[in-house]
Amino acid sequence: MMLAGYGILAVVLVLLPPSATPAGIADCDLGVGNTYVGNSTFEANLNHLAAELPGNVSTAHTGGFAVATVGADPDQVFALALCRGDVNATACRACVAAAFVDGKNACPGINGVTVYEDACVVRFSGQRFMDFLSPDQWQVTEMIWVPEQASESVNAPAVGWFNAAIAKILAALVDHAVATATGNNSTTKKYFATGEEDFDPNIYGFAQCVPDLTQEQCKECLNTFLFQAKQVYFGKSLSWVGMNSVWCRLMYSVRPFYGGRAMLQLSAPPPPAAEAPVLSLEPGAGKKKSAAGIAAVVASSVVVLLILSFFAVVLFRRRSKVTETDHQLRKITRAQCLIFDLPALQEATDNFSDNNKLGEGGYGIVYKGVLSDGQEVAVKKLLGTSEHGLDQLQNEVLLLAELQHKNLVKLQGFCLHQGETLLVYEYVKNGSLDNFLFDTSRGNTPNWEQLYNIIFGIAKGILYLHEDSSLRIIHRDLKSNNILLGEDMEPKIADFGLARLLEEGHTNTRTTRIVGTL
Incomplete structure (x- = not known):
């Protein structure tokens, strides 16, 4: 999967039992039109690809990577297969063949599936997902990624020292993998690196990008994973962590999981x-x-x-x-966006009591809270805090913290605490517009003058986003329950988790996936 269309449900299924290395997982795109029926032309084309691609990807000249297309529109099937750089042709062929079987079994009738096996990644879809790599489409913040982690911890001498060792090997792997794009060694696979670090226990890792990426795209992809690893997993001593997308993979483990001698031999960082x-x-x-x-x-x-x-x-x-490779969360400090601690928000919401619940959506639950200074706030507790919650946090904080308009809900701050991801907004008294439009039990249907002012306010907010703000933003999930109404029924546009930022001067863009609410 490549575009962050979280309005389309994505289901991740574990296919294999836990081991020293990540289990195989399948990522199913459950969106509108993302299905096919048995014995159809699409299924026949998919079966043809499943038979041909394992042999194509394992030939000597492909280097363990291949893309293919079979059929004609509307039954075309597009596929990508990438084997880990250390895997031989036989193992590569077997992994890709197994991935097709696992993907079809885990996501029956779904025409967009990504399967992450230990030794390979396979993606098949009815959409041209490779278009995402074109310069006008590539946006690393919209990349969907699937994290994996061990359930057990390492008996490391010190968690901080262990995390420093992880940071060292992952950073070295990223740099080395990117550097292979310009190397002259014909035996070195493009955008692939393995490493071993002399620690107690030893740490092993690998980094890899799809060869069709540009050097800058590979660097952005892997650096995003490196940043996520530091934000989400540091402070722990997990025995392995892997981060996967169609476009790149980054992983470490305290047990060897790749073949041959590591390309990088690293010493441990100095102890505390x-x-x-x-x-x-x-x-x-x-x-x-x-x-x-x-x-x-x-x-x-x-x-x-x-x-x-x-x-x-x-x-x-x-x-x-600010360099182009700055991660979005690093820009928050320039936007005067407060960082709240979790105990303060727990106290404000009476430990997220159901009595304080304001509403619940596909991405989180919203609670009313009262801060210690008496200020009323709305606290959104994001669901799916692994990749979905963090992606939405990045998008929402980056955009709203930089935007100031009376018809946009004001973001007060955020909280990122281990598994908890929360956004803190101004409290908007009258709730969402859908309550007024569709809840007949309330008996407070707005009159025409109020409706006109609401329509006009929404239009002004959208005009600001599209034309007048310093950032050109497309909301992509505008609906009645994302419009909040203030005390005087002044509308405020909310929920920018799916918003897309366009580059300066761009007046149009293309996407290969539908996002938003069905």
Whole structure:
């Protein structure tokens, strides 16, 4: 899957039992028109691809990657297969063949399926998903990805040290995989890297991109996963974590899972600084140990100052120039968007009590809350916090924090706490427009003047998004329950989780997937 159309239900099914490496999973696109019937022309074309592609992808000249198309519109089937760079031809062919079988079994009658096996990725669809790689379509923030993680933790010497080791090997893998695009070694697979790090326990990893990506696209894809890994999984000591998309994969494990010698051999990062020694009062040893203690303190202070200086330089550079590879969450600090802690929001909402529930949708539950200073807020607790919640958080925070208009709901801040992902909005007293339009039991149907003002306010908000704001934004999920009504029935457009940002000067764009609400 490639575009973030979360209004279309995507179901992820685990196909294989847990192991030292990730289990195979199938990602099913359950959208409008994403089905086919048995014994149809589409199924015949799919079966033809399932028979031909495993042999094509495993030939010497393909390097473990192939795309194919069979049939004619409207029964065309498009497919992609990519084997992990260390897998031989026989294993590659077997993996791709198994992926087709697993995908059809896990998602029967669905014409858009991505299967992530241990040694390969297979995607088949009735849509031209490769168009997503064209320069006018590629938006890494719309890339759908499926995370996997171990259920067990590692008995590491220190969680912080283990996380530093993970960060080191993943960053090195990203850099090396991207660099293979310009290498002259014919035996090196494009956009593929494996690594081994000397730690206790040893850490193994791999990074890979689809060869059809540009070097910049591969870099953006893998760096997105690297950032997500730091945000979601650090603070833990999981034995393995994998992040998968059609376009790239990034993984580490404390057990070897690829063949051959690792392309990168890394040393462990230095351990955390030890505590300064306690000064002894034993006769004859005081001066020596005092001098040693003072030297340790001085050395530690110098190290701390160097670290602080480094971060100060980095912070200054980030403030002075935002690079294109900045992840969206890094831009929040420039937008005056508050960061709330989870206990404060739990207290404000009476621990997310049902009595404070304002509504529930496909992406989260909204609660009324009262902050310690008496300010009323609406707290949206996102569902699917692995990839869906974090993607929506990024989109919503980046867009709303930069937008100021009376007909757009105001974002007060956000909270990202382990598995919890929450957005904090201004509290809008009268709820959503659909309650007034369709809930006849309320007995408060708006009159024509109120309806006219609501229509006019929505139009002004959309005009601001399309033409007058510094960012050109397409909402993509405008509906009555995403219009909130203030005390004077002033409309406010809400829920920007599916919004799409267009580049400056663009007046049109194309997409291969429908998004929004059915």
